Amino acid sequence: MSLSDPSVPKYHTANFTPAELSRIIEMAWEDRTPFEAIQRIFGLNESAVVQLMRRELKSSSFRMWRQRMAGRVTKHQQLRSPEISRAYCPSQYKR
Template sequence: MKRSAFENLTETDISRVIEMAWEDRTAFEAIERLYQLNESQVIQLMRQQLKHNSFKLWRKRVQGRATKHEQLRNPAVSRAYCPTQYKR
């Protein structure tokens, strides 16, 4: 039986990967650096963890979005979050 690339992730890790995948400014490369999951593995994780319609909405949202890939994004975008995202 083939081992899942994310079977060693904790529930907290999986929750954070899902959160990062939904964020517009978080590139797939950032997820890969933190959790060693490439884009196709993130898609697989999302398909497994989300309801069918939620997955379809997410795929529609991220497909072709330049900010989800570091090489395609505007060089002026130097961070993965909006300055107002983490309010103090």
């Protein structure tokens, strides 16, 4: 699938505030935050998140992220244990 593929949704970083972009990138890096949570909150499916990460990260950071995410069961809601119903750890956010 290429970036010019019409099945890949287009997004524009201008649609997100810097804080939202930062949060999307943070959620994408988190091991236990599934792509479905990002889609539910920001409307970006997995392909759009990959596209965003490719544009926003340095190429070496993007490659490291893709390698880290490859085959990670926790990044996909349907592959997770049904006992886990939350998208993130309750203690994850700084208060």
